[in-house]
Amino acid sequence: MASQPDNASRRAFLRNSFMMIPAVSLTGGVSLTASADEPAPNLGDYQPAFFSDDEWSFLLAACDRLIPGESAGKGPGALDTNVPIFIDGQMDSPYGHAERWYMEGPYVLDGSPDLGFQYPYTPREVYQKGIAMTQAYCQQQHGKRFEQLDGDAQDRVLQALEANDVDFASLGETQKLEASEFFASLLSNTKEGYLADPIHGGNKHMASWKMVGFPGARASFRDWVDQHNVEYPLGPVSLTGERG
Amino acid sequence: MAKQQPRVDAVIVGLGWTGSIMGMELTDAGLNVLALERGEDRTNEDFAYPKPADELQYGIRHTMMQKPKQSAVTIRRNLDERALPQRKLGAFLPGDGVGGAGAHWTGVLIRPTPTDLQLKTFADQAFGKGVLQDDMQIQDFGVSWDELEPHFSFFEKVCGQSGTTGNLNGQIQAGGDPFEGPRSEPYPLPALQDTQNTQMFEKAAKQLGYHPFPNPSANVSRAWTNPYGMQLGPCNYCGFCSRYGCLNYSKASPQTCILNALKQRSNFDYRTNANVTRVELAADGKTATGVTYVDGNGEEVFQPADMVILASYALNNVRLMLNSGIGQPYDPVARTGTVGRNYSYQIGGGINCYFDDIEFNPFATAGATGKMFNDFSPGNFDSAAHGFIGGAKMHSSQASGTPIKTPLPKDAPSWGQGYKDALQKYYGHHMKLSMTGSVMSYRSNMLDLDPTWKDPYGMPLLRMTFDWKQNEHRLSAFMRDRLREIADVLKPDYRDESFNLEGSHFKVTSYVSTHNVGGAVMGTDPSTSAVNRYLQSWDVHNVFVPGGNAFPQNFQANPTDLIAALTYWSAKKIREDYLKNPGPLMSRS
Numbered sequence: 039m040a041s042q043p044d045n046a047s048r049r050a051f052l053r054n055s056f057m058m059i060p061a062v063s064l065t066g067g068v069s070l071t072a073s074a075d076e077p078a079p080n081l082g083d084y085q086p087a088f089f090s091d092d093e094w095s096f097l098l099a100a101c102d103r104l105i106p107g108e109s110a111g112k113g114p115g116a117l118d119t120n121v122p123i124f125i126d127g128q129m130d131s132p133y134g135h136a137e138r139w140y141m142e143g144p145y146v147l148d149g150s151p152d153l154g155f156q157y158p159y160t161p162r163e164v165y166q167k168g169i170a171m172t173q174a175y176c177q178q179q180h181g182k183r184f185e186q187l188d189g190d191a192q193d194r195v196l197q198a199l200e201a202n203d204v205d206f207a208s209l210g211e212t213q214k215l216e217a218s219e220f221f222a223s224l225l226s227n228t229k230e231g232y233l234a235d236p237i238h239g240g241n242k243h244m245a246s247w248k249m250v251g252f253p254g255a256r257a258s259f260r261d262w263v264d265q266h267n268v269e270y271p272l273g274p275v276s277l278t279g280e281r282g
Numbered sequence: 283m284a285k286q287q288p289r290v291d292a293v294i295v296g297l298g299w300t301g302s303i304m305g306m307e308l309t310d311a312g313l314n315v316l317a318l319e320r321g322e323d324r325t326n327e328d329f330a331y332p333k334p335a336d337e338l339q340y341g342i343r344h345t346m347m348q349k350p351k352q353s354a355v356t357i358r359r360n361l362d363e364r365a366l367p368q369r370k371l372g373a374f375l376p377g378d379g380v381g382g383a384g385a386h387w388t389g390v391l392i393r394p395t396p397t398d399l400q401l402k403t404f405a406d407q408a409f410g411k412g413v414l415q416d417d418m419q420i421q422d423f424g425v426s427w428d429e430l431e432p433h434f435s436f437f438e439k440v441c442g443q444s445g446t447t448g449n450l451n452g453q454i455q456a457g458g459d460p461f462e463g464p465r466s467e468p469y470p471l472p473a474l475q476d477t478q479n480t481q482m483f484e485k486a487a488k489q490l491g492y493h494p495f496p497n498p499s500a501n502v503s504r505a506w507t508n509p510y511g512m513q514l515g516p517c518n519y520c521g522f523c524s525r526y527g528c529l530n531y532s533k534a535s536p537q538t539c540i541l542n543a544l545k546q547r548s549n550f551d552y553r554t555n556a557n558v559t560r561v562e563l564a565a566d567g568k569t570a571t572g573v574t575y576v577d578g579n580g581e582e583v584f585q586p587a588d589m590v591i592l593a594s595y596a597l598n599n600v601r602l603m604l605n606s607g608i609g610q611p612y613d614p615v616a617r618t619g620t621v622g623r624n625y626s627y628q629i630g631g632g633i634n635c636y637f638d639d640i641e642f643n644p645f646a647t648a649g650a651t652g653k654m655f656n657d658f659s660p661g662n663f664d665s666a667a668h669g670f671i672g673g674a675k676m677h678s679s680q681a682s683g684t685p686i687k688t689p690l691p692k693d694a695p696s697w698g699q700g701y702k703d704a705l706q707k708y709y710g711h712h713m714k715l716s717m718t719g720s721v722m723s724y725r726s727n728m729l730d731l732d733p734t735w736k737d738p739y740g741m742p743l744l745r746m747t748f749d750w751k752q753n754e755h756r757l758s759a760f761m762r763d764r765l766r767e768i769a770d771v772l773k774p775d776y777r778d779e780s781f782n783l784e785g786s787h788f789k790v791t792s793y794v795s796t797h798n799v800g801g802a803v804m805g806t807d808p809s810t811s812a813v814n815r816y817l818q819s820w821d822v823h824n825v826f827v828p829g830g831n832a833f834p835q836n837f838q839a840n841p842t843d844l845i846a847a848l849t850y851w852s853a854k855k856i857r858e859d860y861l862k863n864p865g866p867l868m869s870r871s
C-alpha cells in the first residue's frame with residue numbers, strides 16, 4: 039500500500055520544494071500565451087481564431103464526448119479544461135501548418151499505412167475536411183448536424199469514424215484522407231490539450247494534472263526520488279508559475 | 283558560381299557529439315577547425331528552467347529534432363516495395379541544431395561487450411552451419427576491445443558516467459555487470475538513485491538468478507568536473523530528460539561537456555544554419571577539396587578544407603557520401619559496393635505492468651533511471667539452441683512520467699468516461715519490463731538515394747530499406763518468454779505486452795529508437811566496408827566518417843559510448859599518423 043511520508047521528512051521536503059518553485063517570467067524561446075495573473079478564458083466567451091462557427095460547434099460537441107465532464111463521473115472533462123481553445127491555438131502553430139513536415143509531391147496514396155501518412159494535407163486541412171465530411175455523414179444518417187444529436191448517437195458517429203466505417207471517399211474525399219485518420223488526430227489533439235501545460239491554452243488550472251497526480255513543471259525531485267511507494271504530496275505548478 | 287570562404291585545415295559537418303569530439307581533438311592538434319551545423323545555435327540559456335519542462339513542445343512536437351521538411355528519409359521494407367517519404371517524424375528522432383541528438387538524448391551510456399566487437403568471429407565459433415539466415419552479412423568491427431578501452435574510459439569521464447563497476451581489470455565487482463568487458467578504471471561516479479520500479483525489477487531478476495545492475499548513466503549522480511574543465515551539477519531527477527534539453531547542467535551533452543571549452547579556442551569556429559549538401563572532390567576523385575553548403579539566406583557557399591569530417595549522424599553521413607560520390611554505392615543484387623551496405627537498427631519490446639496499490643511516481647526520475655542485466659548478451663547464453671544470434675539488454679527503465687505519453691492498458695477505453703477513469707486509475711501505477719535487442723545486418727537492409735523525392739536544395743533524399751528478419755523475430759520471442767517470467771514474479775494486477783514477433787514488419791509511425799546504425803561501416807576489407815578501421819574513407823583519404831554508420835551490425839544496447847570511443851580512436855590516428863603523412867592509413871590490398 040502507498041504510505042504517507044512521516045511529518046518531519048514531509049516538512050523538510052516541503053520547505054525545500056517551495057524554495058525551488060519557478061520564476062514566473064520567461065525570456066525568449068517559449069511564447070507566452072497566458073501568464074499566472076492573466077486568468078484562463080472562459081470557453082463560452084472564446085472566439086475561435088481558426089475554426090468557423092459551424093466547425094466550432096462540432097469541435098465542442100465532439101470534445102465533450104471524447105473526454106466528458108463531471109456529470110459523467112469524477113474528474114474534469116475536455117470542455118472544463120478548455121481543450122477546444124487548445125486545438126484552435128494549435129491550428130495556428132507550426133504543427134497546424136505542418137511547417138516541419140515534408141510536404142512535397144508526388145503524393146502516393148496507395149502505400150502501406152505502416153509507412154506513415156502520405157496525403158497532401160496539413161492538420162488545418164484535415165480538420166476542415168474531416169469536420170465537413172462528418173457533418174455530411176450525420177445529415178445522411180440522421181438528417182441532423184453532429185452537435186444536434188443526443189450523446190449516444192454522437193458516440194456512435196465517433197465510433198464509426200474511429201473504425202473507419204464512414205466512407206470519406208463517398209463523401210467527396212479525393213486524396214484518401216480516411217475517417218480513422220481524422221478521428222486519430224482529433225483524439226490525440228484532445229488528449230494533448232487535456233494533459234499539456236496550460237501555456238498552450240488547455241488544461242485549465244491544471245485540472246487534469248491534479249486529477250492524476252502529475253506535478254507539472256516542478257521538475258525537481260532530488261528530495262523525493264528516494265521516497266518509494268509514497269504518494270507525492272504537492273500539487274502541480276505550470277510553466278508560468280501557476281500553482282494548483 | 284558559389285560564394286567561397288577562406289580555406290580551413292579541417293571542416294566538420296554537424297556539431298553534435300561526434301563533431302564536438304573531433305573539434306576538440308583536431309584543435310588540440312593545432313589545426314584550424316570550422317564546424318558547419320545545419321540547425322540553430324543552442325546554448326544552455328535555451329534550456330533554462332522552466333523552458334524544457336514542456337511535454338507538448340519537446341516530447342510531442344519534436345521541436346529539437348530533424349525537420350523532415352529539410353531532410354526526410356524515404357522508407358520501404360523490402361527491395362520490391364515502393365519507398366515513401368517519412369513526412370513527419372516517427373520511428374526515429376535525429377537531432378537538429380548545435381548539440382545534435384546529444385542535446386536531447388536520454389543518456390544511457392553503456393559499452394558494448396568485447397564479443398560484440400567481434401561478432402563474426404564469435405558466430406563462426408559458436409554456430410553450426412545453417413543455423414543462421416544465409417542473407418546475414420555480419421562482420422567484425424576491425425578494432426579490438428583493448429584498442430578502444432582507453433577511449434571508452436575517457437569519454438565516460440567527459441560525461442561523468444554514473445554507475446556501478448562490474449569488472450575492474452578482470453576482477454568482478456559486486457553490484458556491477460559481471461559480463462562487462464574489463465574496465466581500466468571504475469565508473470567516474472556512483473549510480474543514480476533507485477526508484478520503485480528499479481527495486482522491484484532488481485529483486486525479481488535476482489530471484490531468477492540474473493545479475494542486475496544500474497543503467498550506466500550520463501545524467502550525473504554527483505557534481506562533476508570533466509577533463510575539459512566543464513562542470514556538471516547533480517541530476518535533480520526532473521522527469522524531462524529523454525527528448526528534452528537538460529534544465530540543470532546535469533545531462534552530459536555536447537553543450538555541457540565540450541562546447542563551452544571548445545568555443546574558447548581561437549583555432550575553432552562554427553557556423554549555424556549551414557546545411558552541407560555535398561563534399562567536393564578533386565578531379566581525380568581521390569581527395570576532397572572542401573564542402574558546399576547552403577547558408578541561412580539560401581546562398582550556396584563553397585568552404586575549402588584540407589580535411590572533411592562527416593559528423594552529421596549515421597543516416598546523414600551515408601547520404602552525404604552518396605550525394606558526393608564518395609565510395610561505390612552498394613548494390614544488393616550484385617552484392618557489390620559498400621556505401622549504404624549493412625544498415626541496421628535496434629529491436630525493442632516489453633511488458634507493461636500495472637499495480638493498483640503501488641505508487642511509482644514516474645515523474646521523479648532521471649532519463650537513464652533503470653536497472654538492467656546482461657545475462658542475455660552474446661556469449662552469455664546458448665542462443666544457437668534457439669536459432670538466433672545476438673542478444674538483448676533486459677531492463678526496467680523509467681525515462682519520464684509525462685502524462686500525454688503515459689501508457690494505459692490495451693483494453694482500457696481510449697476515449698469517453700472509461701478513458702478518464704483509466705487515466706485516474708493507472709497514471710503512476712505502471713512500470714515496464716523491456717528488452718532492447720541487437721539487430722544483425724542483411725543483404726537487403728540498406729541505404730541508397732531515393733529516385734523520386736528531393737530536399738529543398740535539390741538533393742535526393744536518403745532511401746532506407748529495412749525490415750525485421752526471422753533472426754530478430756526469434757530473439758524477440760525468446761526474450762519475451764524471459765520477461766514474462768519476471769512479470770510472473772512481480773504479479774501485476776494487469777499486464778499487456780508488445781513484441782515484434784514472426785510476421786511483424788517495421789512500422790515508421792511509432793517510436794522505436796534513434797539508434798540507426800550502419801550504412802558506411804568500418805572494417806579491414808574494402809570490399810565489405812566503406813571506411814577503414816580508422817573511419818577513413820577507403821576511396822577519398824581526407825574524408826573521415828565518425829558515427830553509428832560505422833557499426834557493421836547493431837549490438838543490444840545504446841550506441842553513443844561506442845560512437846564516441848570510435849571517434850576518439852579515429853582522432854588519435856589522425857593526430858599521430860595522418861597529419862604527418864596525409865594519405866590512406868590502410869592499403870586496399
Ligand SMILES: Cc1cc2nc3c(=O)[nH]c(=O)nc-3n(C[C@H](O)[C@H](O)[C@H](O)COP(=O)(O)OP(=O)(O)OC[C@H]3O[C@@H](n4cnc5c(N)ncnc54)[C@H](O)[C@@H]3O)c2cc1C
Nearest residue numbers: 296298299300320378382383384388389390558594840842
Ligand atoms: C530521444 C533520443 C534518446 C536517445 N537516447 C540515447 C541513450 O540513452 N543512449 C545512447 O547511447 N544514445 C541515445 N540516443 C542516440 C544519440 O543521441 C546519438 O547516438 C548521438 O547523438 C549520435 O551522435 P552524432 O554526432 O552521430 O549525431 P548528432 O549528435 O545527432 O549530431 C549530428 C549533427 O549534424 C547536423 N547535421 C546533419 N546533417 C547536416 C548537414 N547536411 N549539414 C550540416 N549539419 C548537419 C545535425 O543537425 C546534428 O546537429 C538517443 C537519441 C534520441 C533522439
Ligand code: SF4
Nearest residue numbers: 501517520523528648
Ligand atoms: S533528469 Fe537530470 S539529467 Fe535529465 S534533464 Fe533532468 S536534471 Fe537533467
